[in-house]
Amino acid sequence: DTGVSQDPRHKITKRGQNVTFRCDPISEHNRLYWYRQTLGQGPEFLTYFQNEAQLEKSRLLSDRFSAERPKGSFSTLEIQRTEQGDSAMYLCASSFLDVTEAFFGQGTRLTVV
Amino acid sequence: GQNIDQPTEMTATEGAIVQINCTYQTSGFNGLFWYQQHAGEAPTFLSYNVLDGLEEKGRFSSFLSRSKGYSYLLLKELQMKDSASYLCAVRYSGAGSYQLTFGKGTKLSVIP
Numbered sequence: 477d478t479g480v481s482q483d484p485r486h487k488i489t490k491r492g493q494n495v496t497f498r499c500d501p502i503s504e505h506n507r508l509y510w511y512r513q514t515l516g517q518g519p520e521f522l523t524y525f526q527n528e529a530q531l532e533k534s535r536l537l538s539d540r541f542s543a544e545r546p547k548g549s550f551s552t553l554e555i556q557r558t559e560q561g562d563s564a565m566y567l568c569a570s571s572f573l574d575v576t577e578a579f580f581g582q583g584t585r586l587t588v589v
Numbered sequence: 590g591q592n593i594d595q596p597t598e599m600t601a602t603e604g605a606i607v608q609i610n611c612t613y614q615t616s617g618f619n620g621l622f623w624y625q626q627h628a629g630e631a632p633t634f635l636s637y638n639v640l641d642g643l644e645e646k647g648r649f650s651s652f653l654s655r656s657k658g659y660s661y662l663l664l665k666e667l668q669m670k671d672s673a674s675y676l677c678a679v680r681y682s683g684a685g686s687y688q689l690t691f692g693k694g695t696k697l698s699v700i701p
Contacts (some may be wrong), residue, residue: 480631507687509687509688514696516693517693517694518593518678518692518693519632519676519678519691520688520691521689526687531687532687532688535687548590567631567632576620576622576637576680578689579634580624580631580632580633581631582631583631587630588684
């Protein structure tokens with residue numbers, strides 16, 4: 477198993493553009509989490525999936541943000557009409573039974589210019 | 590709110606012992622985690638405490654006092670590779686129980 481994989485690792489986009497990130501969890505992990513981390517801060521929870529169902533969403537996830545996990549395997553996080561404040565590291569994590577066993581991916585660093 | 594407080598930065602000498610403290614709001618507490626994060630990399634799991642006491646794992650130990658809303662991470666025999674940010678995170682029960690609330694992290698610099 478290669479761990480949680482995120483793609484791309486880095487993304488630079490112009491303000492107002494849409495971006496989409498992908499997360500491939502550890503196989504057989506049915507729980508998937510998205511976090512956002514800005515410089516000098518700890519990760520902040522965005523959303524959580526159990527299989528294909530999105531069970532929790534943070535208030536941070538504005539209507540410009542949407543996440544999917546269509547077949548209960550990989551997940552995508554889309555940001556529409558990006559703003560400079562969206563610049564951050566977007567981290568994905570997965571676990572099998574419980575968040576105590578969550579493993580993080582290396583993240584996608586987004587820079588909005 | 591559910592503030593997680595930890596020092597911003599610490600410096601320690603190679604071979605020494607360092608203790609990184611974390612305080613949190615106790616209401617709804619349901620577990621505390623420590624993660625290590627090297628610059629530009631993913632957080633990696635170090636320890637999990639849900640009951641009071643000390644959990645030891647090699648050079649790293651983590652302590653929890655639920656009544657005081659306090660934890661610490663103890664790193665012994667410091668090595669240069671231990672230079673990283675150390676994140677304290679808490680899980681709260683009830684709505685939002687699947688998420689972790691992280692502190693801002695403590696940046697540890699190990700010097701020769």
